[in-house]
Amino acid sequence: MAQPLMPKATAVWLIEKTSLSFEQIADFVQMHPLEVQAIADGEVAQGIIGYDPVSNMQVTREEIARCEADSSARLVLSATAVPLPKGRGKGGRYTPVAKRNDRPDGIAWLLRNHPELPDAQIGKLLGTTKDTIQKVRDRTHWNSANIKPRDPVILGLCTQGALNTAVSTVQERLRAEGIAIPVPAPAESD
Numbered sequence: 001m002a003q004p005l006m007p008k009a010t011a012v013w014l015i016e017k018t019s020l021s022f023e024q025i026a027d028f029v030q031m032h033p034l035e036v037q038a039i040a041d042g043e044v045a046q047g048i049i050g051y052d053p054v055s056n057m058q059v060t061r062e063e064i065a066r067c068e069a070d071s072s073a074r075l076v077l078s079a080t081a082v083p084l085p086k087g088r089g090k091g092g093r094y095t096p097v098a099k100r101n102d103r104p105d106g107i108a109w110l111l112r113n114h115p116e117l118p119d120a121q122i123g124k125l126l127g128t129t130k131d132t133i134q135k136v137r138d139r140t141h142w143n144s145a146n147i148k149p150r151d152p153v154i155l156g157l158c159t160q161g162a163l164n165t166a167v168s169t170v171q172e173r174l175r176a177e178g179i180a181i182p183v184p185a186p187a188e189s190d
Contacts, residue, residue, distance in 0.1 A: 002077050003030050004058045006051045008039070013050030015040045019068050020075070028059075028075040093127030099156060103128055104143060106152030107136045113149075114167055115182040116174060121166050125158045 004010045007029035014025045015036070022040065026033040038044040053059045059078055067073045095103065103126055110122050111133075119130045135141040153160045174181050 008045050009051035010053050012048050102155040104136050104147045105150040106157045108147050109149035113184045116170050
């Protein structure tokens with residue numbers, strides 16, 4: 001069962017503003033009934049301001065009235081009317097400054113050795129944009145004279161497992177569609 005927000009402060013408010021039993025309050029805020037009784041006696045939670053669960057949409061006024069009428073009934077936490085915040089996505093990948101100049105080399109290596117990989121997959125693997133991939137492919141990148149295809153795993157831009165997974169996934173999809181897998185271009189001699 002979910003616990004209400006700020007249980008001690010909620011217990012203080014319920015003790016002061018309702019005629020619920022200690023057991024009902026303790027069950028709702030997930031505390032021991034003796035703790036709730038100690039709060040009511042002023043031995044615990046001195047100075048804690050009550051937290052209104054009704055105005056904060058944790059329980060309805062009708063639910064409190066229902067439980068006040070029947071001492072065996074238990075308060076039920078309301079489904080929140082406020083949408084819960086979405087978890088933060090992974091966002092962009094951070095590449096240390098020292099490795100940023102190696103990224104075009106990794107892109108060139110992937111374009112040469114795994115031409116079947118779509119730009120989106122390369123971008124996800126290396127944390128780069130489709131625009132940068134296209135510039136490396138067209139040799140219009142600002143540093144294209146110095147780009148040497150190097151393995152992105154050795155450069156530390158991605159893991160071998162991630163590269164293998166990406167390549168095998170794309171190759172399986174191409175086989176299922178009946179498309180021939182492109183053969184890598186032969187390595188250029190320096």
